[in-house]
Amino acid sequence: MSGFIIQRLLQAIVVMAVMSVIVFAGIYSIGNPLEILIPPEATQDVRERTIARFGLDRPVVEQYFYYIRNLLQGDLGRSYIYNEPVLQLISGRLPATIELVLVSVLGALFIGVPLGMLAGYRPDALSSRIIMAVSILGFSVPTFWVGLILILTFAVELGWLPSGGRGDTAELLGTAWSFLTLNGWSHLALPAINLALFKLAIMIRLARAGTREVMLGDTVKFARAAGLSEWTIMSRHVLKLISIPIVTVFGLELGSTLAFAVVTETIFSWPGVGKLIIDSIKNLDRPVMMAYLMLTAGLFVTINLIVDLVYALLDPRLRKGGAA
Amino acid sequence: MSDPALKPLPGVAPKAVSPWRDLWWRFCEDRVALFAFGVVVLLVMMALFAPLISPQNPYDLSGLSLRDARRPPGFVGSGGYTHILGTDAQGRDLLSAILYGLRVSLQIGITAGAVALVIGTSIGIAAAYARGFVEAILMRIVDLQLSFPPILLALVLVALLGQGQAQLVTALVAAQYAYFARTAFGAASAERSKDYVEAAAATPLSARRIVFRHILPNAMPALIVVATVQIAYAIALEATLSFLGLGLPVTEPSLGMLISNGVKYMMSGRTWISVYPGIMLIILIVAINMVGDHLRDILNPRLDK
Numbered sequence: 072m073s074g075f076i077i078q079r080l081l082q083a084i085v086v087m088a089v090m091s092v093i094v095f096a097g098i099y100s101i102g103n104p105l106e107i108l109i110p111p112e113a114t115q116d117v118r119e120r121t122i123a124r125f126g127l128d129r130p131v132v133e134q135y136f137y138y139i140r141n142l143l144q145g146d147l148g149r150s151y152i153y154n155e156p157v158l159q160l161i162s163g164r165l166p167a168t169i170e171l172v173l174v175s176v177l178g179a180l181f182i183g184v185p186l187g188m189l190a191g192y193r194p195d196a197l198s199s200r201i202i203m204a205v206s207i208l209g210f211s212v213p214t215f216w217v218g219l220i221l222i223l224t225f226a227v228e229l230g231w232l233p234s235g236g237r238g239d240t241a242e243l244l245g246t247a248w249s250f251l252t253l254n255g256w257s258h259l260a261l262p263a264i265n266l267a268l269f270k271l272a273i274m275i276r277l278a279r280a281g282t283r284e285v286m287l288g289d290t291v292k293f294a295r296a297a298g299l300s301e302w303t304i305m306s307r308h309v310l311k312l313i314s315i316p317i318v319t320v321f322g323l324e325l326g327s328t329l330a331f332a333v334v335t336e337t338i339f340s341w342p343g344v345g346k347l348i349i350d351s352i353k354n355l356d357r358p359v360m361m362a363y364l365m366l367t368a369g370l371f372v373t374i375n376l377i378v379d380l381v382y383a384l385l386d387p388r389l390r391k392g393g394a395a
Numbered sequence: 396m397s398d399p400a401l402k403p404l405p406g407v408a409p410k411a412v413s414p415w416r417d418l419w420w421r422f423c424e425d426r427v428a429l430f431a432f433g434v435v436v437l438l439v440m441m442a443l444f445a446p447l448i449s450p451q452n453p454y455d456l457s458g459l460s461l462r463d464a465r466r467p468p469g470f471v472g473s474g475g476y477t478h479i480l481g482t483d484a485q486g487r488d489l490l491s492a493i494l495y496g497l498r499v500s501l502q503i504g505i506t507a508g509a510v511a512l513v514i515g516t517s518i519g520i521a522a523a524y525a526r527g528f529v530e531a532i533l534m535r536i537v538d539l540q541l542s543f544p545p546i547l548l549a550l551v552l553v554a555l556l557g558q559g560q561a562q563l564v565t566a567l568v569a570a571q572y573a574y575f576a577r578t579a580f581g582a583a584s585a586e587r588s589k590d591y592v593e594a595a596a597a598t599p600l601s602a603r604r605i606v607f608r609h610i611l612p613n614a615m616p617a618l619i620v621v622a623t624v625q626i627a628y629a630i631a632l633e634a635t636l637s638f639l640g641l642g643l644p645v646t647e648p649s650l651g652m653l654i655s656n657g658v659k660y661m662m663s664g665r666t667w668i669s670v671y672p673g674i675m676l677i678i679l680i681v682a683i684n685m686v687g688d689h690l691r692d693i694l695n696p697r698l699d700k
Contacts, residue, residue, distance in 0.1 A: 086539060097555045207688060211680040213631040213651075215638045216673050219658065227662060330544035334635060349639060352554040364551060371543055 079379050083372045090368045091142075095135050098357050098364075142365070148358035152351070157362040161344060167237060168336070168343030170248055172328045174263045179270035180321060187278025188305060188313070194283060202275060209272030214331065218265045218338035225261060233258050235340035262339040266332060270324055277320055281313030319378065326374045330367065418616070421693045428689035434682040442498040449491035483656060483668050492653055493675050499649040500676070503560065504630035507567035511629075512622050514568065515575025520606055520614070522576075523583035537576045545570035549632055553641045563642060567629045578621045582614035616694045623687030627680045634676055650676040 109121050122128050126137060141148065147157040187206075190199040226234035237258055285291060290312065294304045333345035340346070344363065351359035423429055441448065483489055522533040540548075552566035586592055587610065595605050634651025636642040638658075643649055648656065650672045657668030 082535075097551070207681060207684055211627065211631070211684045212677050213635050213638075213680070215635050216654065216677065219654070219661065219669065219673070223661060223666060327544035330547040333546070333550065334639065337639060352550070353640070360551075360554075367547065368543075375539070 075383055076380065079376055083376050086372055087365075087369060090372075091139065091365060092135070094361060094364045094368070095138065096131075098361050099131055099134070138361070147362040147365075150351075150356055150359050152354050152356045152359075157358050160347065160359065161362060161366065164342060164344045164347050166248065167341060168329060168332050168345060171259065171262055171266060171335070171341060171343060172325065172332055174259060175267035176270055176321070176325055176328055178263065179267045179274050180317075183271045183274025184278045184310075184317060187275035188282045188309065190275065191279040191282025191286065192305065194279075199279075203279070206272040206275040206279075209268045209275075212268075214265060214269060214334045215338055217268055218262075218335060221261050221265055222338070232261050234261070237342060262335050262341050265339070266328065266335045269331065270328060273320065273324065274317070277317050278313060281316060282309055285309050285312045322374060322378060326371055329370070418693070422689065424693075425689055428685060431682045431685035431689075434678065435686060438497065438679055438682065439501065441494060442501045445491075445494040445498050449488070449494040451488040451491040453487045453492045453495050483653065489668065489671055492648065493650070493672050496648055496650040496653050496672060497675060497679065499643070499647055500630050500633060500651070500679070503564060503567070503633050503643075503649065504626045507564045507571065507629040507633075508622055508626035510564065511568045511572040511625060512575050512618065515572035515577075516579040516611075516614070516618060518572070519576040519579025519581075520583045520610060523580050523587050524602065524606060524610070526587075533576075534580060537573045537580070540573040541577060545628075546632060546635065549636060550639070550641065553636055558642070558644055560643060563633060563636070566636075567632060570632065571625050571629060574621055574625055575618060578617050579614050582617050583610045586610050586613045616690075620687055620691045620694060623683055623690065627683040627687065630676070630683075631680055650679075 109118055113121075126134055129137070138148070145158070147161075149155065150157055150160055153160055186202050190202040190206075193199050222234045225232045235258075286309070290308055291304055294308055299307075329344075332341075332343060333349060335341065336343045336345035337349050347359065348363045350356070351363070422432075446452070483492055518533055518537065522530040522537075549566045549570040552569055553563060556562035556565060592605065592609055595609060596602075630650075633642060633649060634654065637649055637651035638655045640655070643652060653672035654669045654676070657665075657670075657672070660666075661669050
């Protein structure tokens with residue numbers, strides 16, 4: 072087992088190193104940050120000093136190693152636009168994104184799985200067809216469009232909910248959270264629904280597909296023969312059998328929802344990391360882009376590593392290694 | 396007879412039925428899916444013949460007048476005809492703009508889907524055929540990429556490559572090819588390990604012949620399902636990127652761009668500029684997805700009754 076862990080850890084480190092080279096090379100091939108850093112009326116002297124201060128006169132390879140050295144010491148550089156350490160900038164915005172993502176994904180899980188099981192239990196019933204139609208809609212309609220319609224309906228036409236911002240927040244563990252206040256919830260509602268719809272569709276599909284297959288199997292046949300009620304069969308046996316893929320996808324989706332939050336945050340002016348990255352792409356704020364991409368890559372590599380290790384724990388055949 | 400795929404269809408003699416005819420018959424059993432297929436065909440036709448059926452050429456700037464801008468549906472403009480869906484901020488007839496936008500969206504979606512299909516399938520089949528070291532490296536890369544959300548990848552690539560159709564398609568292909576590679580690999584490696592392929596590989600038949608005659612045809616059905624879904628996804632992704640201001644240049648707007656252009660007028664009650672292109676976009680994506688969804692159901696042997 073320890074051999075397997077070391078192998079996968081090494082693999083994760085190699086992936087991160089390769090990612091850092093690709094991302095660094097990519098980001099350094101676009102735009103000219105000097106246009107942002109130096110005002111057009113600056114003297115030649117000021118220009119040269121600014122270029123030297125950011126190390127932009129150095130060869131790219133040297134800049135890369137300089138960046139990596141700082142990165143390993145926990146220094147991700149300073150934003151060109153906000154003139155703040157990037158780490159501080161991102162960690163200041165992170166709670167808003169995490170809050171939004173958790174509310175949406177948990178909502179999608181607890182609503183989607185029962186609906187999907189219902190649709191899988193009686194695949195030809197009208198209710199099941201409606202559930203599946205909703206799930207196809209959730210899958211198909213682009214997130215930004217749903218967001219616009221939500222704003223148009225609930226904020227502009229009905230005036231029930233605010234169209235953007237985080238609203239009132241309350242302190243918990245030294246961070247401000249919206250979900251602790253009623254006003255915060257009213258701001259959270261629309262973006263959370265927006266972000267949850269796609270996940271809801273995935274949960275419904277997974278639960279339906281799993282249920283349909285399990286219902287045809289022997290477990291259900293024997294449980295029925297044993298005289299168990301349909302409710303007991305569904306909640307005890309079917310739910311347990313379909314839960315493994317759902318838990319896996321749930322874990323993976325948690326990560327990808329962080330990425331999807333980019334769109335939702337932009338529409339609802341939710342002050343999270345996603346809005347920050349869009350702004351920094353538009354402003355060519357290299358350090359912020361670089362840091363965001365490295366952190367996201369790190370997050371995904373970590374999630375994959377955990378999934379691999381958990382699988383290995385569950386399935387001894389994988390521990391022998393080698394299996395790609 | 397334990398393999399359900401070998402079971403003859405009810406009411407169909409189990410003799411020479413080509414798999415494609417069989418697929419088509421089973422597809423037609425579901426009215427809703429057939430309707431969705433009809434909608435897709437209709438939309439593709441509308442996009443193809445957009446220059447013939449749209450009342451105005453939205454790219455011809457000399458035909459536009461700002462006096463006609465942002466007029467509600469039903470307005471009779473300076474051109475002398477009725478703007479059924481109103482006009483947009485540049486004074487373009489919205490119906491014409493939508494038809495041309497549909498053209499751009501479909502073109503990008505299909506191009507990206509087709510290129511991703513070819514690249515992804517090649518990688519998947521190459522990995523399955525070569526096995527060993529090549530397989531390990533190729534599929535590790537594919538799996539790694541699958542774990543990243545495509546939207547993030549496309550976002551970054553568009554930011555890195557700059558704006559334009561070719562750049563956008565490149566970003567979409569890079570974000571999507573891995574799905575084809577996974578699917579092709581799965582189907583091809585199942586086929587590769589069957590005895591008849593082993594036997595064929597032991598004869599002097601060329602690898603190309605084995606791949607194209609035996610492995611590829613067996614991987615096709617699954618790939619078609621992925622292709623339909625991925626084309627819909629590419630269209631949605633392009634619309635999203637355009638909406639975020641990272642997609643195509645403004646001169647030849649896709650549906651996503653039209654929506655994005657109308658957003659600033661939405662809050663002041665001029666909703667049609669965004670809403671109609673949006674409805675067209677949704678009809679397009681939903682119809683393609685419904686076709687793909689039904690295909691997936693009929694191709695899944697485990698659900699065979």
